[in-house]
Amino acid sequence: MHLLLVEDDHLVAEGLCRSLRQQGYSVEHSSTVKSAMQWLQNDEIELVVLDLGLPDGDGIDILKHIKKHRKNLPVVILTARGSIDDKVMGLDLGADDYLAKPFDPAELFARLRVASRRVTQAQTSTLKVGDVEMDTAAFTVSFQGEPVNLPRKEFMLLKALLENQGRVQSKQQLENKLYEWGEEVGSNTIEVHIHHLRKKFPKEFIKTLRGIGYVVGKR
Amino acid sequence: MHLLLVEDDHLVAEGLCRSLRQQGYSVEHSSTVKSAMQWLQNDEIELVVLDLGLPDGDGIDILKHIKKHRKNLPVVILTARGSIDDKVMGLDLGADDYLAKPFDPAELFARLRVASRRVTQAQTSTLKVGDVEMDTAAFTVSFQGEPVNLPRKEFMLLKALLENQGRVQSKQQLENKLYEWGEEVGSNTIEVHIHHLRKKFPKEFIKTLRGIGYVVGKR
DNA sequence: TCTAAGTTTAAGGTTAATTTAAGCATTAAA
DNA sequence: TTTAATGCTTAAATTAACCTTAAACTTAGA
Numbered sequence: 001m002h003l004l005l006v007e008d009d010h011l012v013a014e015g016l017c018r019s020l021r022q023q024g025y026s027v028e029h030s031s032t033v034k035s036a037m038q039w040l041q042n043d044e045i046e047l048v049v050l051d052l053g054l055p056d057g058d059g060i061d062i063l064k065h066i067k068k069h070r071k072n073l074p075v076v077i078l079t080a081r082g083s084i085d086d087k088v089m090g091l092d093l094g095a096d097d098y099l100a101k102p103f104d105p106a107e108l109f110a111r112l113r114v115a116s117r118r119v120t121q122a123q124t125s126t127l128k129v130g131d132v133e134m135d136t137a138a139f140t141v142s143f144q145g146e147p148v149n150l151p152r153k154e155f156m157l158l159k160a161l162l163e164n165q166g167r168v169q170s171k172q173q174l175e176n177k178l179y180e181w182g183e184e185v186g187s188n189t190i191e192v193h194i195h196h197l198r199k200k201f202p203k204e205f206i207k208t209l210r211g212i213g214y215v216v217g218k219r
Numbered sequence: 220m221h222l223l224l225v226e227d228d229h230l231v232a233e234g235l236c237r238s239l240r241q242q243g244y245s246v247e248h249s250s251t252v253k254s255a256m257q258w259l260q261n262d263e264i265e266l267v268v269l270d271l272g273l274p275d276g277d278g279i280d281i282l283k284h285i286k287k288h289r290k291n292l293p294v295v296i297l298t299a300r301g302s303i304d305d306k307v308m309g310l311d312l313g314a315d316d317y318l319a320k321p322f323d324p325a326e327l328f329a330r331l332r333v334a335s336r337r338v339t340q341a342q343t344s345t346l347k348v349g350d351v352e353m354d355t356a357a358f359t360v361s362f363q364g365e366p367v368n369l370p371r372k373e374f375m376l377l378k379a380l381l382e383n384q385g386r387v388q389s390k391q392q393l394e395n396k397l398y399e400w401g402e403e404v405g406s407n408t409i410e411v412h413i414h415h416l417r418k419k420f421p422k423e424f425i426k427t428l429r430g431i432g433y434v435v436g437k438r
Numbered sequence: 439t440c441t442a443a444g445t446t447t448a449a450g451g452t453t454a455a456t457t458t459a460a461g462c463a464t465t466a467a468a
Numbered sequence: 469t470t471t472a473a474t475g476c477t478t479a480a481a482t483t484a485a486c487c488t489t490a491a492a493c494t495t496a497g498a
Contacts, residue, residue: 067343088329092344092356096333097316110310117313118337138386139431147437151455152430187458188475195476210465210474370444390486406447410486417487429454429485 001116002044005029006036006062007051007078016049016105023109033057040066045073047116049108052079052090060093067094074115076108127162129217132201134162148200153178157193161206165217168209220335220396221263224248225255225281226270226297235268235324242328243355243375245399252276259285263395264292265338266331271298271309279312286313293334295327332356339382346381348436351420353381367419372397376412380425384436387428 003025007013013029020027028045030036033056039045040062048066052059059079066073074096079086087098096118097111125137131144136159141148150158160169160177171190179185194214198206207215222244226232232248239246247264249255252275258264259281267285271278278296285292293315298305306317315337316330332344332355344356350363355378360367369377379388379396390409398404413433417425426434 087326088356091329091333094336094343106307107310110307114310114313114315135386138383139428140385140387149428153456155431185457189457191475192457192477195478198476208475372445404446407486408446411446411488414487414489427486430456 001046002026002028003047003049003112004036004039004045005049006054006059007031007049008054009051012051016108019105019109020049020112023112025112031055033059033062036062037065040070047112048073048075049112050075050077050095052077052086060090063090063093063095074118076111076115078103078108127159129162129165130202130205132158132162132205132216134159143201150197150200153189154193154197157190158197161214161216164215166215168213168215170213173213220265220338221245221247221399222266222268222331223255223258223264224268225273225278226250226268227273228270231270238324239268239331241371242331243358243371243378244331245397247399250274252278252281255281256284259289261400266335267292267294268327268331269294269296269314271296271305279309282309282312282314291338293337295330295334297322297327329356346378346384348381348384349421349424351377351381351424351435353378362420369416369419372408373412373416376409377416380433380435383434385434387432387434389432392432 001024003020005013005016005020005027007016007029008031010031013031017027017029025047028039028042030039031054033054036050036054040048050059050062059077063075063077066075071094075094076097076099077090077095078099078101079090080101087100090098096115099108099111125135127134127136132141133143134141139155141150141155141158156178157174160174174190175185178190194206205216209215220243222239224232224235224239224246226235226248227250229250232250236246236248244266247258249258250273252273255269255273259267267281269278269281278298282294282296285294290313294313295316295318296309296314297318297320298309299320309317315334318327318330336343344354346353346355351360352362353360353374358374360369360374360377375397376393379393393409394404397409413425413427424435428434
């Protein structure tokens with residue numbers, strides 16, 4: 001894992017570099033705001049250890065920069081200043097953690113492990129067929145990137161179709177998905193909703209198979 | 220945001236509960252390992268503040284249990300023991316942070332904000348959507364640069380919306396975020412708060428999606 | 439304690455979503 | 469090419485969701 005260490009005190013830096021490498025990180029080191037910024041251009045940096053109080057500027061600026069351009073890059077702040085205000089400020093600006101010098105390297109390593117654990121996690125509940133994309137958690141749908149507003153039943157119907165991409169579903173099956181048991185549907189609701197959906201998407205997006213049902217997607 | 224406080228000292232617990240609630244958390248409290256475990260069955264707990272050293276067992280067991288069953292649930296440990304070994308152990312077991320007693324409440328709040336950011340994906344303590352800006356740490360909101368005064372519940376509601384910019388949230392979801400369990404909301408509180416918020420911001424800032432919920436921001 | 443601000447409740451009005459129903463269009467088989 | 473079956477379209481009727489208001493209640497601060 002690639003780590004950027006920003007620290008101006010050469011003695012401290014040297015020691016840290018060595019022990020971080022022993023911990024298995026690939027360490028890049030910079031001692032000025034300027035060079036730190038350059039390193040940050042590099043997308044391969046996955047973790048930053050940042051000393052505030054550098055010779056040519058304030059480390060806080062680096063933090064701001066990171067949080068503006070690479071929100072998900074974890075940053076652990078390292079500093080001599082230990083007042084609570086400083087801590088609160090660093091954390092509120094988006095730092096993931098904060099250690100006051102002097103600190104025990106073991107504690108830094110532990111905190112880095114926590115931070116790097118976080119790097120890998122993402123889960124999306126999104127369905128996509130052609131240009132139509134749905135986020136079932138956020139209740140949003142878009143067509144060619146443009147958001148489309150769907151009422152509840154239309155949303156549910158489209159969801160049922162997208163979840164069964166390429167599979168034909170009868171009106172009866174779809175009805176069962178949209179309505180509670182025992183809720184009698186005495187009419188052609190599904191047809192009507194399909195009609196409304198079709199107005200919002202390309203002509204042939206929802207295909208009809210006469211006497212069988214409806215499909216979406218490849219076939 | 221739902222928080223579980225595990226703390227056996229009743230005096231401390233009471234004070235913390237109150238101030239955490241003022242910080243906008245819905246706080247559930249338990250003072251034993253057993254009841255903590257029960258609370259943790261509940262999926263909606265999003266954040267845990269854990270005192271080690273409980274009467275009927277070790278808090279570390281709770282931590283282990285959490286990390287086994289709900290890896291992503293952030294835990295902030297709170298304890299009288301302050302040695303580095305303890306810290307390292309707590310962190311390596313998956314705690315996200317560690318505070319030694321006595322601590323300044325402001326620092327706990329700052330660290331909790333960091334932990335909850337992780338849950339909500341937001342990166343800093345300031346949330347911004349359009350002309351509306353919120354500083355969750357300072358508890359302030361502004362519209363077009365002008366400060367807007369919001370009562371606590373309205374603030375929490377707006378926060379829940381801003382944290383989920385572009386994501387539609389149902390009334391039920393919002394209710395769950397603003398209220399503690401056992402506190403049944405027998406009425407249309409959310410609707411009323413939304414109404415009040417709308418008076419303070421532009422007409423279409425909070426959008427309604429009938430039958431689905433409310434959103435703020437892009438769509 | 440008292441007061442003012444915040445919060446919840448409840449009722450009635452408003453509007454959008456959903457269902458219904460009827461007539462029109464298309465398909466496939468005789 | 470006719471016919472019967474199935475699906476499409478439209479608009480009106482119905483229903484459910486939401487908004488608004490005001491009053492009752494609660495809480496926090498002086």
